[in-house]
Amino acid sequence: MSENVIEIKNLSFTYPAGVEALKDINLEIKKGEIVAIIGQNGSGKTTLVKHFNGLLQPTSGTVIINGKDAKQSTTAQLSREVGYVFQDPDDQLFMSKVKDEIAFGPKNLKMKKNEVNKRVRDTLKLVKLWKFRNTHPLDLNLDDKKLIAIASIIAMNPHVIILDEPTSGQDHRGILRAESLIKKLSKEHTIIIISHDMDLVSKIAQRVIVMYNSKILMTGTPKEVFIKTSLLAKTHLKPPLITQLSQKTKGMRSDILSIDEFIEELKTKKPHSSKSR
């Protein structure tokens, strides 16, 4: 049994304006897990993850991070353990050079100068953007900006990394890059992603949490979640296209998540007898 890094009990949250954004959430996230949170806009995904690093405090219920009540620490203190990459990199990036941007987090954690420099170099090499170290972050294209935003969190080396929409607005190459980076990171970190990109979710998530109307509607492996099409339809979510195709094809399994899997399944089927003489 691996231990829980995040434990949430009976969490409810109401915004000051009176909007009840989370209702009685119970959730445990284990060390090393890759969890995807999906759901419509406004279903409470972002509100939920903002509790993981203390940006929001529960109206009722408890949030335990690494065995400690999140109430007792500030967001800045929690940032050692939980890193949160915002959806829009423009909200996050504000330094005039990429390398300063990456150094900002480690410096806040009061690291020594050569340690900061080492982190900057290692992180930028990991995301393959070392060549842009002296560029202004806002001069980069969106794909690179998103990577820099992720890198600025990686450099702080938090155990948990939350990624809000890591692939939104990106081209195919950008999506593939983000995907392989997340896979690399998942070897040493617990990853939580919020995404509308069902392909990404089905490829990388070990567990999917579906949110609907401020509550957790269901949770399970991608295969378990994507076969429950009627429940998903309630939240206007659809499984990846290849899964939909296999679900609508006679004789195919309904929990196929990738093209390779689809082809493998096809090979096991016998050709139709009508062609034989």
Added chain:
Amino acid sequence: MTKAILSSYIKKNTFIHKLNPLTKLIFLVAVIITVFAVKSFIYNLIIVLAIIPLAYSAKLLSKVFKPLRYLFIIFIVLYGIQSFLYPEKETILIDFGYGIAIWEEGVLFATIISLRLLAMIVHGYFFVLVTHPGDLVCSLRKIKFPYKFGYIVLSTLQVIPRVASQMETIIDAQKSRGLETKGSIANRLKAYSPLLGPLFLGSVQNVVERTIALESRAFSYETEKTSYRETYVRKKDKIIMASIVVFFTLYGVISWIL
């Protein structure tokens, strides 16, 4: 999740909410002129306090003092500078020796300025709370204000809440990167100041995008424009407008005579 912010307007069904925006605007303008015209600070204090019954009748008493927490620093600076350095100093209140002292005239001056500021901000904010921006623009256009001027008013009202929520996101993002924003005022200033750059740049960029969005919907096309919202100047509005003018004129005159 975030909700769309139109302006600070809060919808309620009260007498003040139902008044024509122009009536409320005249009240606001009268308040601002009066706080500068009257002589003693007691009269300014009365005008500031008048917000309490007004806000109570509009069911907004808990909301109307919200902007004051941002003014705190301004008041400290104002009193700090004026108490020590007001040029026409005569009476010493507290003497620290070495030529450093708090002067009565300086404290009085700081008080008058603070009350003027308070009156403008509290009443101005109250105006925004009870006036639908669309109605305001519509009624301004009815008294022949240009269409573009209407838009300037509208976008100004919208820009403050939008910038505030943008600021909140930016600060949240930096807190998530270990920026400590709690502690002394000096610490906070140090933490927040580098964030103003992206906020300002973001706002400018926003304006450019808005311009394109507006032009693509024929904003500056020369024609008589219709309005989705409709406002009327009713009899009660006329009576109240006249009373406001009479009352504040008398108020100013009395403050000079007594």
